[in-house]
Amino acid sequence: MQKKNSSNQPLTPIGQVLDVIVDQCRSDNRGGVAHLIRIWEKTIGPPISENARPFAVKGDLLLVHVSSSAWLHQLRFLKDELLAKFNAGLESQRIGEIKFKIGPL
Numbered sequence: 001m002q003k004k005n006s007s008n009q010p011l012t013p014i015g016q017v018l019d020v021i022v023d024q025c026r027s028d029n030r031g032g033v034a035h036l037i038r039i040w041e042k043t044i045g046p047p048i049s050e051n052a053r054p055f056a057v058k059g060d061l062l063l064v065h066v067s068s069s070a071w072l073h074q075l076r077f078l079k080d081e082l083l084a085k086f087n088a089g090l091e092s093q094r095i096g097e098i099k100f101k102i103g104p105l
Contacts, residue, residue: 033057040064043089044082048075053105060096062086065103075100 036054044052051067052075066072075082083098 036062039089040086043085048078048082051105052100055101055103057095060094062095062098064098064100065105066100067102067105069102072100072102 033054033056036057040054041049051071052064054062055065056063064075066075079098079100083095086098087094
């Protein structure tokens, strides 16, 4: 049985639809995650920013994904220093707590 496309427009791959949704959720507006990633890279710098990246923010909590358990362990020791550097780079929003978790960068 052949299904009929009600419009003559080609179908849009789901990957493209998801990319648009993710871009909207991680927009630069009002301190979105994309904005926080850029601030993180600028204030924290390599090699940390190459192995740890902001993933989500909820209130004043920043969740940062790290590349390995070794980085997770090391960054826990540097948490207060990273928090101070990161907050210095933010214009208005302030982060009160950072939690590190192994996850995709």
